Amino acid sequence: MSLIGEERKDYILSQINSEGKVMTNKLVEALQVSSETIRRYLEDLEEANKLKRVYGGAVKMNRSQEEPSHMNREVLNADEKRKIGKAAAALVEDNEIIFIDDGSTTLQMIEHLLDKEYLTILTNSIPALFALIDYKNRDLYSGEIIFTGGKVSSLQSRVVGSLAESMVEHFYADKAFISIDGMIIDKGVTSFDEERGQLAKKMMKHAKMNVVVADHSKIGLVQFYKMADLQEIDVIVSGVPVPEDWKAELERVCVQWIESE
Template sequence: MVEMLTQERHQIIVSHLKSRGICSVKELCSVTNSSQATIRRDLYELQQKGKLIRVRGGARSLDEFSSDVEQTIRFNLHVEEKKQIAQAAAMHVRDGDNIFIDAGTTTYEMIQFLRDKKDLTVVTNGIDAAIACIELGIRTKILGGTIKKKTHATIGTQTCQQLMQFNFNASFLGSNGLGSNGCYTTPDCAEADIKKQAVDCSKVTFILMDKSKIGIESFVNFAKVESVTLITDQLTEMDKKKIPKKTNIEEIN
């Protein structure tokens, strides 16, 4: 009974935030008839699930960030899940491989698990990823282009042209969502072009994405589910119902 009440309260909070954009703890107490301590706990839990962003004195809807979430915010969402997914992804990298890692925050977490790989080459369009690789002594190539402020990614025609010259053993990409249309999606056309090209240049492609993004469709499709493999955290029965048929999944237990 308590769990059902909590779920109902969470739904009200998320719905209210979507309509208002940003709300104070006091306002959310009023609409849910709850104490401040309860609301603060709810906001913490909902942020961990990637449903909202906590701000001083309240919370802000993720819808306001749906086009481009700041890198600093994304790094602090689903931290443990990202590390687990990243560690599983790193197991697909062998000594001597040439791989592509994009500018996602989950793919960034993967780099720490590559430190013992020998004769590895990483190509990336992520500035943060390139720095992390260099610090571990990994041979690194960063693609040129226009630097996107919010995601610290290089994008544009120049980036795609440089990417076309490579042949990768594997590519590792982030995604903003997996929709019912059977495609992985991202909000930005330019970043979608990079991801599409990476898939074309790779023998295999892995999508590193936590389960909170299942059922979410962003603006631009970049890969069909049957052409790549999803690495994600442990799925509930509800999550599994949202996943399109033909999806290749590696689920972390």
């Protein structure tokens, strides 16, 4: 593989984003350069805060082990999230019952659901609830709204906990739309928060189809709580193409990847 230095670094970052890590020996083989050259590339990328070097290679930079507040999440990758929300909403049919979790990406679905007829939306997201109430009061949304009660997380503007989980147990949905905090091919989809992740697991268990929405920053990351394996997901909607080295495994477990436009 004949690549100039900057292109080689781009290749390394591409591998980091898809796998979450790179190994020096594999990069030597793939790029056909010396281990000393790879070491210099990794040093340069670490200085640029693009990755973190570890023994034998490097891992993706995880800028925070804590979940940003809902307000901060809304403005991160906002344009990409709007496009993902629109593409995810296109999967919803008239007369369906759907779960929408508290993610800032799933929130972007709401405005694109207004033309659906006889829809029932169940959510634990306080901003989604307020948006739906506003649209309903202005006669822009004609469907039903069901809000899961429970413990309120004011920082994240959501409801979680055992009461919310118990309420979800009483419903079955056609589709569940779930936001995630990390996704990697061999570790599935993950969340910063155990309570949020547990409620999402309940939603997915009670839905006929599970749709994960994820902007590019979530791909290749692993967070604290495992929400599901990839084979428990039916569709992934993202703002970027499927990583090349994920294609075979996603096909094996029958997961469809939709790139938003």
